[in-house]
Amino acid sequence: MSGFQRALASTAGTKFLVGATGxxxxxxxxxxxLGNLQIFLGPEAMNxxxxxxxxxxxxxxxxxxxxxxxxxxxxxxxVKLSARNKAARPAAYTSQQPIVSSFAxxxxxxxxxxxxxxxxxxxxxxTLGLTDPSNAELVDPIGRHDAYSMVVLGFQQPLAAGAYxxxxxxxxxxxxxxxxxxxQTAGLRRFDLRLSLxxxxxxxxxxxxxxxITIVLACLFGIIEPAQSAY
Numbered sequence: 250m251s252g253f254q255r256a257l258a259s260t261a262g263t264k265f266l267v268g269a270t271g272x273x274x275x276x277x278x279x280x281x282x283l284g285n286l287q288i289f290l291g292p293e294a295m296n297x298x299x300x301x302x303x304x305x306x307x308x309x310x311x312x313x314x315x316x317x318x319x320x321x322x323x324x325x326x327x328v329k330l331s332a333r334n335k336a337a338r339p340a341a342y343t344s345q346q347p348i349v350s351s352f353a354x355x356x357x358x359x360x361x362x363x364x365x366x367x368x369x370x371x372x373x374x375x376t377l378g379l380t381d382p383s384n385a386e387l388v389d390p391i392g393r394h395d396a397y398s399m400v401v402l403g404f405q406q407p408l409a410a411g412a413y414x415x416x417x418x419x420x421x422x423x424x425x426x427x428x429x430x431x432x433q434t435a436g437l438r439r440f441d442l443r444l445s446l447x448x449x450x451x452x453x454x455x456x457x458x459x460x461x462i463t464i465v466l467a468c469l470f471g472i473i474e475p476a477q478s479a480y
Contacts, residue, residue, distance in 0.1 A: 404468030424454035
């Protein structure tokens with residue numbers, strides 16, 4: 250094993266990989282949310298956006314595979330760090346009273362694994378069209394996939410909308426702590442900046458989650474109506 254490989258395999262190296270992949274994933278969820286907010290501009294904007302992505306299969310799949318690799322590394326790194334922490338403290342505390350750590354930091358691994366299950370559902374729901382095949386087959390008047398109506402009809406189902414809202418609550422916890430931790434990994438989280446960086450992490454999480462929740466609720470309560478019905 251080379252020196253570089255040993256460095257990456259170390260705890261510090263694993264934290265670096267977790268932080269770097271976390272940054273990639275955080276940037277993606279922000280961009281994904283901003284793209285999806287085009288649903289408020291109507292069917293033309295949303296369907297043009299979706300058609301534009303499908304017109305670039307090479308770059309689109311390159312991004313998808315890159316995100317998948319980042320996700321696998323991120324999860325594996327967190328599992329590895331969690332196992333090392335437990336190994337370093339084999340005997341559980343008789344009474345556990347966290348003082349410095351927050352609820353979000355203590356549940357990062359669990360929230361991450363639940364979010365992984367949600368990502369699988371999200372892909373089956375919208376990307377692959379497995380949960381609602383009739384919605385995935387909708388076509389707009391000029392022959393494009395009607396992504397606008399697919400999303401609206403999908404979120405008009407209370408159970409599906411509820412699942413997304415629960416996932417957004419977990420995403421908030423994960424992002425709020427994770428984004429602030431990125432600065433610590435980069436060595437920028439000095440004591441005098443700790444409160445500001447924690448606030449920046451929460452603000453980032455609020456922006457992403459609020460944008461996504463707004464879409465779900467607007468569809469669920471009929472503020473946005475589908476351009477057509479699948480039935």
